Amino acid sequence: xxxxxxxxxxxxxxxxVEQIGDKWTLLIVRNVFLGMTRFDDFAEHLGIASNIxxxxxxxxxxxxxxxxxxxxxxxxxxxxKLSPKGLDxxxxxxxxxxxxxxxxxxxxxxxxxxxxxxxGCALRPLEVLADDGTPxxxxxxxxxxxxxxxxxxxTAQEILARRQAASP
Amino acid sequence: xxxxxxxxxxxxxxxxVEQIGDKWTLLIVRNVFLGMTRFDDFAEHLGIASNIxxxxxxxxxxxxxxxxxxxxxxxxxxxxKLSPKGLDxxxxxxxxxxxxxxxxxxxxxxxxxxxxxxxGCALRPLEVLADDGTPxxxxxxxxxxxxxxxxxxxTAQEILARRQAASP
DNA sequence: CATATGGCTTTCTTTACGCAAGCGAAATAT
DNA sequence: ATATTTCGCTTGCGTAAAGAAAGCCATATG
Numbered sequence: 001x002x003x004x005x006x007x008x009x010x011x012x013x014x015x016x017v018e019q020i021g022d023k024w025t026l027l028i029v030r031n032v033f034l035g036m037t038r039f040d041d042f043a044e045h046l047g048i049a050s051n052i053x054x055x056x057x058x059x060x061x062x063x064x065x066x067x068x069x070x071x072x073x074x075x076x077x078x079x080x081k082l083s084p085k086g087l088d089x090x091x092x093x094x095x096x097x098x099x100x101x102x103x104x105x106x107x108x109x110x111x112x113x114x115x116x117x118x119x120g121c122a123l124r125p126l127e128v129l130a131d132d133g134t135p136x137x138x139x140x141x142x143x144x145x146x147x148x149x150x151x152x153x154x155t156a157q158e159i160l161a162r163r164q165a166a167s168p
Numbered sequence: 169x170x171x172x173x174x175x176x177x178x179x180x181x182x183x184x185v186e187q188i189g190d191k192w193t194l195l196i197v198r199n200v201f202l203g204m205t206r207f208d209d210f211a212e213h214l215g216i217a218s219n220i221x222x223x224x225x226x227x228x229x230x231x232x233x234x235x236x237x238x239x240x241x242x243x244x245x246x247x248x249k250l251s252p253k254g255l256d257x258x259x260x261x262x263x264x265x266x267x268x269x270x271x272x273x274x275x276x277x278x279x280x281x282x283x284x285x286x287x288g289c290a291l292r293p294l295e296v297l298a299d300d301g302t303p304x305x306x307x308x309x310x311x312x313x314x315x316x317x318x319x320x321x322x323t324a325q326e327i328l329a330r331r332q333a334a335s336p
Numbered sequence: 337c338a339t340a341t342g343g344c345t346t347t348c349t350t351t352a353c354g355c356a357a358g359c360g361a362a363a364t365a366t
Numbered sequence: 367a368t369a370t371t372t373c374g375c376t377t378g379c380g381t382a383a384a385g386a387a388a389g390c391c392a393t394a395t396g
Contacts, residue, residue, distance in 0.1 A: 012272070013195070023174065031324065038342085040342065049387090051386095074342080077343085087305075091296050092267070094296050096180060097184070100187075110314025115309070116310075124298065136291060141284065141285065150279040156202050219375080242373080245362095245373065
């Protein structure tokens with residue numbers, strides 16, 4: 001019995017979760033954003049077993065989130081870097097840091113702070129905006145099938161409708 | 169040997185990952201955002217085993233992401249709803265949906281689309297902004313210890329410094 | 337030539353996932 | 367009033383993945 005895969009679900013969240021919804025994966029990506037590139041550095045800093053690390057790095061490369069390149073300066077070494085797809089995860093890491101510190105950190109004292117190098121400017125809390133620039137909350141929002149349709153969303157809405165019919 | 173915990177790492181990302189860095193957890197939260205509240209509905213829609221679901225829901229309630237309430241209309245039923253901490257995950261789910269569709273979906277055809285109920289307006293791609301409102305990329309950004317300091321960040325930077333010293 | 341280093345792979349044990357079945361309390365049907 | 371469903375779990379058991387430790391091989395360094 002294989003472990004369940006969400007890759008075939010027609011929902012962006014499910015597909016994203018399938019690719020990065022794993023503790024080690026996200027921490028490795030965080031470390032790459034911190035500037036880390038080398039196998040042993042990940043292993044030492046994260047305290048991850050080397051077999052697990054090797055598997056995760058392979059996975060990240062296969063999925064196009066990291067790129068692996070041999071070093072010119074040392075024939076043994078490899079450098080792991082973010083691909084465009086990986087760099088595109090930047091808002092995710094910013095968000096996780098903000099959410100983690102807001103709800104789990106010591107109140108009022110940030111642990112890790114991101115700022116703009118050139119200006120020293122801090123970052124705003126991440127916010128969902130509509131196309132017209134107005135802020136959006138979960139309560140304002142409605143989920144609909146896009147151009148391609150979504151089986152996952154349709155069945156979810158069927159289940160909700162049935163549930164509402166049962167309890168008037 | 170117990171499974172590794174990141175709860176004691178002084179980094180928001182690690183703490184967030186510890187609480188929601190799990191496939192089922194994120195999909196359950198997604199479904200709550202879709203309006204789902206009931207045990208059997210999660211089970212049916214996600215195809216998750218009931219023991220696993222029960223464990224995840226307990227965890228989400230213990231961590232204050234979901235709230236569990238007995239139904240008045242049916243003494244057997246429970247309703248799971250998002251707490252403020254859970255509602256605060258809204259940008260995360262929006263991001264995961266956007267990233268998943270951008271990089272894994274069929275190009276040009278959204279599967280699940282979020283829009284503003286009142287205006288029908290679509291949502292902007294999530295963006296990291298500095299306090300002064302300018303967009304920020306990973307290349308512009310520097311990670312520093314906040315007021316509370318961060319052991320995790322410090323040792324990461326030590327490792328990076330050592331690595332740079334070794335390869336000039 | 338000998339030793340060390342980087343990046344894994346292999347082996348083995350422990351933990352968590354996944355299925356199926358069952359269970360108790362509350363609701364519904366007979 | 368009794369029997370049957372429904373809801374939200376729990377238990378037991380088999381498999382898959384995580385974790386620790388050791389080993390391996392190509393390249394580098396002394």
